[in-house]
Amino acid sequence: MDKRIKTVPRYGTGFKDRLYLPAIYEGMKITFKHLKDNVSDSNAIDVLEYPEEQPTDITERYRGLHRLTHREDDTVACVACFMCATACPSNCIFIEATERTDGVDEKMPQRFAIDTLECIFCGYCVEACPCDAIRMDTGIFSLTGNAREDFVLEKEQLLAYKGAFGEEKSIAGK
Amino acid sequence: MSTATIVVAVFSLVLAALLALLMIPVLVWLERRVAGLVQDRLGPNRTNVGGFRLGGVVQSFADVIKLVLKGEYYPSHIKMGRWLFMLAPAITFAMALLAFMVIPFADNIVVDGESLRIQALPIESGILWYMAIGAVGIIGIVFGGWLSHNKYSLIGAVRAGAQMIGYELPLGLSVIAIVLTYNTIDFNVMVQWQSGTVLGFLPAWGIIVQPLAAVIFIITLFVETNRAPFSVAEGESEIVAGYMTEYTAMKFAMYFMGEYVAMNTASAVIITMFFGGYQLPWVSTQFLLEHFSIFALVMMPLIPLVVYFVIKWMRKNNRVRETVSTDGGRLFETKVLTIALIAMTVIIELILVYLALQPVGAFSTSIAVTLFQVVIFVVKLMVFNLFFILVRWTLPRFRYDQVQKMGWHYLLPLSLLNIFITALIVVGVS
Numbered sequence: 001m002d003k004r005i006k007t008v009p010r011y012g013t014g015f016k017d018r019l020y021l022p023a024i025y026e027g028m029k030i031t032f033k034h035l036k037d038n039v040s041d042s043n044a045i046d047v048l049e050y051p052e053e054q055p056t057d058i059t060e061r062y063r064g065l066h067r068l069t070h071r072e073d074d075t076v077a078c079v080a081c082f083m084c085a086t087a088c089p090s091n092c093i094f095i096e097a098t099e100r101t102d103g104v105d106e107k108m109p110q111r112f113a114i115d116t117l118e119c120i121f122c123g124y125c126v127e128a129c130p131c132d133a134i135r136m137d138t139g140i141f142s143l144t145g146n147a148r149e150d151f152v153l154e155k156e157q158l159l160a161y162k163g164a165f166g167e168e169k170s171i172a173g174k
Numbered sequence: 175m176s177t178a179t180i181v182v183a184v185f186s187l188v189l190a191a192l193l194a195l196l197m198i199p200v201l202v203w204l205e206r207r208v209a210g211l212v213q214d215r216l217g218p219n220r221t222n223v224g225g226f227r228l229g230g231v232v233q234s235f236a237d238v239i240k241l242v243l244k245g246e247y248y249p250s251h252i253k254m255g256r257w258l259f260m261l262a263p264a265i266t267f268a269m270a271l272l273a274f275m276v277i278p279f280a281d282n283i284v285v286d287g288e289s290l291r292i293q294a295l296p297i298e299s300g301i302l303w304y305m306a307i308g309a310v311g312i313i314g315i316v317f318g319g320w321l322s323h324n325k326y327s328l329i330g331a332v333r334a335g336a337q338m339i340g341y342e343l344p345l346g347l348s349v350i351a352i353v354l355t356y357n358t359i360d361f362n363v364m365v366q367w368q369s370g371t372v373l374g375f376l377p378a379w380g381i382i383v384q385p386l387a388a389v390i391f392i393i394t395l396f397v398e399t400n401r402a403p404f405s406v407a408e409g410e411s412e413i414v415a416g417y418m419t420e421y422t423a424m425k426f427a428m429y430f431m432g433e434y435v436a437m438n439t440a441s442a443v444i445i446t447m448f449f450g451g452y453q454l455p456w457v458s459t460q461f462l463l464e465h466f467s468i469f470a471l472v473m474m475p476l477i478p479l480v481v482y483f484v485i486k487w488m489r490k491n492n493r494v495r496e497t498v499s500t501d502g503g504r505l506f507e508t509k510v511l512t513i514a515l516i517a518m519t520v521i522i523e524l525i526l527v528y529l530a531l532q533p534v535g536a537f538s539t540s541i542a543v544t545l546f547q548v549v550i551f552v553v554k555l556m557v558f559n560l561f562f563i564l565v566r567w568t569l570p571r572f573r574y575d576q577v578q579k580m581g582w583h584y585l586l587p588l589s590l591l592n593i594f595i596t597a598l599i600v601v602g603v604s
Contacts, residue, residue, distance in 0.1 A: 021389070024569060031212045031568045038211040040487070043495045052498040087519055 065140035067161035076134040080109040084125035092118035113154040139164030178285035190294035199234030225503025244423035259321040263428030266314030271436035276300040278362040280547035281459040300361035321415030334407035340581035345394040347589035348387040361364035365451030369458035377455035396439040402566040406512025441558035452547035470530040
């Protein structure tokens with residue numbers, strides 16, 4: 001026989017295995033032990049009592065809800081270049097651009113809205129952004145609302161979200 | 175017809191209906207809760223009515239309300255046999271329910287020299303009724319799968335039908351061996367037979383007298399009830415949901431609940447035929463009736479002990495862990511339930527004291543014995559339902575061809591062999 005061929009022994013052909021009942025007994029022993037242990041002390045089960053207990057293991061890499069960052073002077077960092085909206089695979093970013101008259105930059109978004117019901121949280125918008133104006137580091141993983149419209153986040157809301165990881169104020173590029 | 179006859183008949187019927195129907199939400203909850211606990215999760219434990227969650231069993235009632243209130247959806251591609259499509263789940267449900275009606279919940283009660291059965295349907299050919307009605311339930315599944323005009327539904331129905339044919343044979347044949355042993359087709363006589371002993375000390379339960387028939391019977395009942403590891407007719411990993419694919423809302427719930435009623439019925443039949451029915455091992459009804467005062471004296475310290483442990487367990491587990499701030503009314507619930515349990519114990523103790531003072535052969539004693547046997551039956555029923563559930567969360571599903579092979583190649587010859595051996599022994603002994 002070729003040396004590269006390895007013959008794997010076939011298990012489960014013995015009488016005990018073919019009878020199948022001893023194996024069922026062994027399996028039932030394990031599941032029953034779990035049941036017994038957990039019934040006798042249900043608070044020892046390692047689960048999160050959500051929503052009373054909130055998760056503490058959200059890392060910096062976690063893609064949570066989006067936010068828009070600011071400049072040094074507290075204005076919006078976005079320049080309405082439409083890169084994020086172009087990169088978005090689910091077409092959930094709606095931007096209306098307008099001219100910026102305060103001399104800081106040439107362009108800014110009049111409206112910047114994300115339909116979070118459409119969003120798939122892929123993070124392509126963050127990657128596409130040339131000036132670090134959109135991030136997904138809020139650590140927010142659950143968004144609730146009573147109507148569909150509640151899930152369309154407007155510019156003001158997106159600017160108001162804080163980053164979850166240490167910084168006081170969100171400044172683009174820092 | 176005397177008043178006693180009517181009272182006993184109504185009592186049995188109400189008891190059977192309660193045990194079959196009220197058990198559905200409990201079993202659905204138990205299934206989900208046990209699944210959770212086996213997998214180191216919690217399972218449904220949040221739903222409550224005014225802070226009373228009773229371990230989460232309220233969830234099942236919420237589910238039922240939701241299913242009843244759900245919009246009725248009728249698949250538009252089904253042009254023919256619409257009424258049968260709607261009727262099919264009801265057939266399965268009704269047959270599972272009817273099959274439960276021949277189970278004896280306690281031994282015959284003697285009122286004014288008249289022996290009355292504690293059986294919703296007081297017939298003597300219980301096992302035949304169960305076999306006949308239990309097999310009709312499959313028709314609902316076949317109709318449902320066939321009339322759905324859907325490949326998956328049809329495959330599910332075909333599987334259910336073929337599986338049924340394959341396993342009805344070993345089921346019937348194992349029952350023949352049991353009938354040979356007990357020499358009766360009456361469930362109640364079977365239970366009475368099991369109150370004796372074999373080899374001098376073992377209780378003469380069916381599982382000890384007929385171990386092979388018991389194993390075959392239990393396996394075939396798992397198939398009959400379409401439960402894991404034989405749930406190939408549903409097979410959600412292969413054929414969406416099998417025969418239930420096109421069903422929604424209450425029509426789906428009918429199938430779903432029918433499955434649990436069938437499981438409950440199967441447990442009851444297994445208990446009745448192999449685990450001494452409503453009886454404690456070594457203790458026959460006659461013995462109980464004659465020595466009830468001793469028995470009451472034994473029960474008196476036992477009941478508070480059990481209640482003490484239940485309360486201790488409840489106080490330990492019906493609370494939130496330290497990291498959770500809101501209690502959600504659990505403390506209040508524990509308090510109320512503790513008071514209720516203690517009050518119940520006191521009442522039972524008083525009744526036991528009264529019964530212990532009664533002379534032998536008093537009518538109150540025989541009522542007490544009947545109620546006691548009903549309690550034993552319900553406890554055994556719950557244990558067996560738990561066994562069914564635990565098996566589901568332990569074993570993976572068999573492949574379809576393995577199911578068929580097991581039925582025809584192994585169980586059928588084994589049950590035939592069992593009949594042969596049983597017949598030899600029965601003839602040899604007599």
